[in-house]
Amino acid sequence: MAIYTTLFLAQPEELLGGFPGWKPPLPAPVRREFRNPFTKEFVTINTREPEWPETVPAIADRQFRAVSIQGRHEDYLEGRLTPFVRERSHWATKGLTEFELEPLLRAVGVDTRLESPIYAPPSGAVIKEFPEDFTAKLTEMAQADVAKRWAADMSTPEHTHSVTGRQLSDGWTSDQASQILAPIVSLAREAVVGQRMYLLIE
Numbered sequence: 134m135a136i137y138t139t140l141f142l143a144q145p146e147e148l149l150g151g152f153p154g155w156k157p158p159l160p161a162p163v164r165r166e167f168r169n170p171f172t173k174e175f176v177t178i179n180t181r182e183p184e185w186p187e188t189v190p191a192i193a194d195r196q197f198r199a200v201s202i203q204g205r206h207e208d209y210l211e212g213r214l215t216p217f218v219r220e221r222s223h224w225a226t227k228g229l230t231e232f233e234l235e236p237l238l239r240a241v242g243v244d245t246r247l248e249s250p251i252y253a254p255p256s257g258a259v260i261k262e263f264p265e266d267f268t269a270k271l272t273e274m275a276q277a278d279v280a281k282r283w284a285a286d287m288s289t290p291e292h293t294h295s296v297t298g299r300q301l302s303d304g305w306t307s308d309q310a311s312q313i314l315a316p317i318v319s320l321a322r323e324a325v326v327g328q329r330m331y332l333l334i335e
Contacts, residue, residue, distance in 0.1 A: 135227055135228075136227060136228050136229075136230060136334060136335075137210065137213060137225070137227055137334070137335045138225075138226050138227060138228065138229040138230065138332065138333070138334055138335075139210075139214060139218055139223055139224065139225045139226070139332075139333040139335075140223060140224045140226075140229075140317060140320055140330060140331070140332055140333075141218050141221050141222065141223035141224075141320075141330070141331050141333065142221055142222045142223070142268075142320065142323060142324050142325075142328045142329070142330055142331070143221055143328060143329065143331060144327050144328055144329075145250060145262075145327075145329055147217075148250055148251050148260070148331075149251060150217075151215070151217035151218070152215075152217065152251060152253070152260070154253075154254055155251045155252060155253050155254070155260075156183040156251065156252050157183075157250075157251055157252075158181035158182070158183070158249060158250070158251070158252065159180075159181045159182070159183055160181075161181070162179040162180060162181050163179070163180065163181075164177060164178070164179055165177070165178060165179075165180055165182075181249070182249070182252045183252055185254055185255055207225070210225035210226065210227070211225055213225070213335075218333065222320055222323040222324075223320070224316045224317065224319075224320050226316075229313070229332075230334060231247050231261060231332070231334075232292075233287065233313075234247065234332065235247070236283055236286035236287055236292070237279075237283050237314070237317075238263075238264065238267065239282075239286060240279050240282035240283040240286065241267060241270050241271050241274065241279060242270060243264040243266055243267050243270055244264045246264075247261035247262065247263065247332060248261065248262050249261060249262070250262045250331070257335065258333070258334065258335045259332075259333070259334045259335075260331055260332065260333050260334075261331065261332040261334070262329055262330075262331055262332075263329060263330040263331065263332065265329060267321070267330060268321040268324040268328075268329075268330055269324075271317070271318060271321045272318065272321050272322050276311065276314060276315070276318055277307070277311070279310075279314060280307050280308075280310040280311040280314050281307045281310070283305070283310040283314065284304070284305040284306055284307045284309065284310040287304055287305040287310065288303070288304025288305055289304070292304060
C-alpha cells in the first residue's frame with residue numbers, strides 16, 4: 134500500500150478549520166488498548182488521541198484497493214490534496230515518514246519528536262508538527278552538510294537492517310539525501326512568521 138506524504142506550511146490555529154472532523158489532542162495522555170491491524174495482537178499505549186464514536190469504521194475494517202494512475206505522477210499527488218493543503222505552500226511526495234524524518238531533525242539539531250497537533254477519525258491519516266525552530270535552523274545551515282549527516286544516519290543498521298538483523302539496503306548516499314532535502318529546504322524558505330511545517334501522512 135502506498136504511503137502518501139505531504140509537507141505543508143500553516144499557522145497552528147488554521148488546522149482545525151482546514152481539516153473538518155479532526156479533533157485536538159486530549160489535555161493529558163490516557164492508557165488505551167487497541168488491536169494492531171497487522172499483527173492482530175492487543176497493544177497498550179499512552180496516547181492523547183481523543184475517543185471516536187463507534188460508528189466510525191476502524192482501519193482494520195476498511196477496504197483498500199490499488200489505483201491506476203493516468204498521466205503525470207506529480208499531478209496525481211497534487212490532485213489527492215484537500216483545498217486547504219493545496220492553497221498553502223507544500224510539497225507532495227510518497228514514502229517519506231517519521232522514520233526517515235527523525236534523522237533529518239537530528240541532523241538539523243532540533244528536537245526529534247514530531248507531535249500530533251490534531252487527530253483524524255480512524256482512517257490511517259496522520260498529521261505531525263515539526264519543531265518550532267526547524268524551518269529557521271534548516272534554512273541557516275549548509276544544505277550539503279545536512280544531507281551528509283542525514284545520509285550517514287540513514288545508513289546505520291537501525292535503518293538498513295530488519296529486526297532480525299538481515300540487511301535490507303545499503304542506506305543512503307549524500308546525493309540521495311540531497312535530492313529529498315532540496316524541496317524541503319525550498320519549502321522551509323517560504324515560511325513566514327508564525328507558520329509551522331506539518332507532515333501529512335495518508
